[in-house]
Amino acid sequence: xxxxxxxxxxxxxxxxxxxxxxxxxxxxxxxxxxxxxxxxxxxxxxxxxxxxxxxxxxxxxxxxxxxxxxxxxxxxxxxxxxxxxxxxxxxxxxxxxxxxxxxxxxxxxxxxxxxxxxxxxxxxxxxxxxxxxxxxxxxxxxxxxxxxxxxxxxxxxxxxxxxxxxxxxxxxxxxxxxxxxxxxxxxxxxxxxxxxxxxxxxxxxxxxxxxxxxxxxxxxxxxxxxxxxxxxxxxxxxxxxxxxxxxxxxxxxxxxxxxxxxxxxxxxxxxxxxxxxxxxxxxxxxxxxxxxxxxxxxxxxxxxxxxxxxxxxxxxxxxxxxxxxxxxxxxxxxxxxxxxxxxxxxxxxxxxxxxxxxxxxxxxxxxxxxxxxxxxxxxxxxxxxxxxxxx
Amino acid sequence: xxxxxxxxxxxxxxxxxxxxxxxxxxxxxxxxxxxxxxxxxxxxxxxxxxxxxxxxxxxxxxxxxxxxxxxxxxxxxxxxxxxxxxxxxxxxxxxxxxxxxxxxxxxxxxxxxxxxxxxxxxxxxxxxxxxxxxxxxxxxxxxxxxxxxxxxxxxxxxxxxxxxxxxxxxxxxxxxxxxxxxxxxxxxxxxxxxxxxxxxxxxxxxxxxxxxxxxxxxxxxxxxxxxxxxxxxxxxxxxxxxxxxxxxxxxxx
Numbered sequence: 343x344x345x346x347x348x349x350x351x352x353x354x355x356x357x358x359x360x361x362x363x364x365x366x367x368x369x370x371x372x373x374x375x376x377x378x379x380x381x382x383x384x385x386x387x388x389x390x391x392x393x394x395x396x397x398x399x400x401x402x403x404x405x406x407x408x409x410x411x412x413x414x415x416x417x418x419x420x421x422x423x424x425x426x427x428x429x430x431x432x433x434x435x436x437x438x439x440x441x442x443x444x445x446x447x448x449x450x451x452x453x454x455x456x457x458x459x460x461x462x463x464x465x466x467x468x469x470x471x472x473x474x475x476x477x478x479x480x481x482x483x484x485x486x487x488x489x490x491x492x493x494x495x496x497x498x499x500x501x502x503x504x505x506x507x508x509x510x511x512x513x514x515x516x517x518x519x520x521x522x523x524x525x526x527x528x529x530x531x532x533x534x535x536x537x538x539x540x541x542x543x544x545x546x547x548x549x550x551x552x553x554x555x556x557x558x559x560x561x562x563x564x565x566x567x568x569x570x571x572x573x574x575x576x577x578x579x580x581x582x583x584x585x586x587x588x589x590x591x592x593x594x595x596x597x598x599x600x601x602x603x604x605x606x607x608x609x610x611x612x613x614x615x616x617x618x619x620x621x622x623x624x625x626x627x628x629x630x631x632x633x634x635x636x637x638x639x640x641x642x643x644x645x646x647x648x649x650x651x652x653x654x655x656x657x658x659x660x661x662x663x664x665x666x667x668x669x670x671x672x673x674x675x676x677x678x679x680x681x682x683x684x685x686x687x688x689x690x691x692x693x694x695x696x697x698x699x700x701x702x703x704x705x706x707x708x709x710x711x712x713x714x715x716x717x718x719x720x721x722x723x724x725x726x727x728x729x730x731x732x733x
Numbered sequence: 734x735x736x737x738x739x740x741x742x743x744x745x746x747x748x749x750x751x752x753x754x755x756x757x758x759x760x761x762x763x764x765x766x767x768x769x770x771x772x773x774x775x776x777x778x779x780x781x782x783x784x785x786x787x788x789x790x791x792x793x794x795x796x797x798x799x800x801x802x803x804x805x806x807x808x809x810x811x812x813x814x815x816x817x818x819x820x821x822x823x824x825x826x827x828x829x830x831x832x833x834x835x836x837x838x839x840x841x842x843x844x845x846x847x848x849x850x851x852x853x854x855x856x857x858x859x860x861x862x863x864x865x866x867x868x869x870x871x872x873x874x875x876x877x878x879x880x881x882x883x884x885x886x887x888x889x890x891x892x893x894x895x896x897x898x899x900x901x902x903x904x905x906x907x908x909x910x911x912x913x914x915x916x917x918x919x920x921x922x923x924x925x926x927x928x929x930x931x932x933x934x935x936x937x938x939x940x941x942x943x944x945x946x947x948x949x950x951x952x953x954x955x956x957x958x959x960x961x962x963x964x965x966x967x968x969x970x971x972x973x974x975x976x977x978x979x980x981x982x983x984x985x986x
Contacts (some may be wrong), residue, residue, distance in 0.1 A: 345842075369791060477839050489843075653790045654779040655813030657841050661764045664770045 345479060346372040346462075347658065348648065349488035351469050351501050353377035355395070355448070356620035356637035357494035358455035362408035365461050367731035369652045374488070375463040384453035386415050390522045392599045394547060394555040396533075396631030399720035401410035401638040402444065405451070407729045413454035419709040420445045420550050422533050429537035429689065432699040435587065436706050438716055445533070445547045453681030455691075462656045469495070471496035472504040472616075479659070490648070490659040492617050496638070497606060505613050511606035511625075516542065517565040518603055518628050519558040522595040523580070528552060529589065535629070536585030543629045546588050553595065554582065557628060559603065569598060598690035603627055605679065611640075611668040615659035619644055623671070626679045628688055630719070636678055640671050642726040643685065649730040674724040746885040747826050747855055751878040754928055755827040761807025762837050767926045768807060769920075770960060770967075771874070775809050777958060777967040778873055778902065778977070779817070785898055785954060785979040786869075793818030799870040801892060803856055804875035812841070815849040819869065823851045824859055860888035867892055871900045873977075877935050883944050890948035895982050899950065902958070902977035906935035909974045912935030922962060938976055949983045 347370040350357045357375060364373050385517050397405070405411040421444050428435035430729055456463075472491065474480045479487040493501025502509070523546075530548040537543050542559040549555055558580075562567055568576065573594040608623045620637030647667040649657050656663045705711055760766030783790045796818030802811040804824035811834065815821045825831050831853045838844045838851070852859070870893050872885075879885045895900050904910050911932050918925045942952055955978045959970035 631825060650776065654776045655816035656772075656775065657812070657816070660762075662762070662769065665764060 344486040346488040352495035360641035378468040381465040384449045397444045408452040424532045434699040434702040493622040497621045510611040514603040516603045521598040524592045528591040534588040612664040748880040756829040775968040795819035800865040800869040803872040856888040860891040866894040886944040899980040
């Protein structure tokens, strides 16, 4: 039976970042990626895709370190440096300047990472069975064995299910609606987030001109209504709801897509010969667009951990070896989750509305505090401080 | 004079009390167990060995060498050295340790060959029977459990190739080591089982140096190491409460 060092399930940005980092370290012999989807094709000329990601400074550093950043289709990488957060209940707003974030399409990132990673990868190949016998490596699909199996296969992770790792958390009973729209203005440097009267955020994220991507969080009733509308009707509703600072929308460019919002944490991120990263380990509210960034941080922490243990001649599948990853990643992700939950509750709470608006006004005029917020938002203080694969 | 020689001949390096203690340890390889600090120490040990051998820490970096690991415990370092490409012989005097090490070796199919072997034997017995000498000898956290240090070092000297490297790590005999390793680690933080260490048996680097010098072995590098209770990592330190050293034989002119 074929034996791999590491097998990664899921060829998304997170799984691919990990694979690219491991490959770059040249420390492991054999890495394999499996995904059930077809090999994605990125159309460089086509209309933007609905799935876009907000890439923070720390994720950008990871992508740069594996060489994927330069492989991105640069014309479709949109840096934005201002963010305006307001609410339809009040006059006050928050404006963050000097942000260093980018809005990039999901497909663009995946494509760049696939160009960098030239190891073994199998598309249209599903994970069906995991078997872990004593004194053996983990057997996958009765076909091959690996020393460490990594699940980066999303919040319905098959790896998590097969290895009986529990999940706790709750659903927000909300859906996130995404689609691409065409703006009336040509200002691609500002991102807007408006908290609607029921506390749900509606975000307008600038893509390359003249496109923007919207992420509309809606309760189930609103969601059904919004999805049932025709494009023209939806455009009208959208324009009526966008905050007073945001530009108006000219047209809807593609189909609306929706996904359920949950706050989930896997009970363990590791088990003997198993590790979970990205959405497989945790998912939270998308309002700050941190999901993929947290995942990329996971990938960097796990890559560090694997490379370090491999260099020391340890068994990379042992819990002792993986423990460092789990404790670091959990600490980092829990703090982010708690921060998200705090912000969400602050904006949903009607009672403290005047207080919140006063707070917004004060913070908006206190640049030092804003600087700290920007710094923490773009680079997690508990995230990886160095990359073992560039040593 | 003859009596003294005879005494030396029959005496052993085995400290029976410590041997009994090690026979009781059940959690050499359990997560968060009492031996977990050793697992994190292993990173630093392997790094130190590479530094001294002047080999980049990449891939099968120790290929072609034959190592002797004295006092294998659960086999943490022996397994590491084997995975990095070296042939390894591990010895210990505790039956429990050897059993644990063999059992754990079997959990990794990669180690399933004769290039990693464990033997229940004391160092002086091994040096009597064994003609072969080793490129690397490691005695990590062992000499504080050893009786008759002169005999122990003499046996190490016999087994070391003329151009081989000897690595020793241990705990200094000082007030600080009593506070940190016995009161701190065993009684307050409880990261190490009570009774693991006997302060009276700790050795200062000077003591070790004297015995090494008798066997014409030099200490090349001596460094302090420190356990960081906050993140559980071992790192080099100016404080020599715990120390690690690299030694080699003096060149004959």
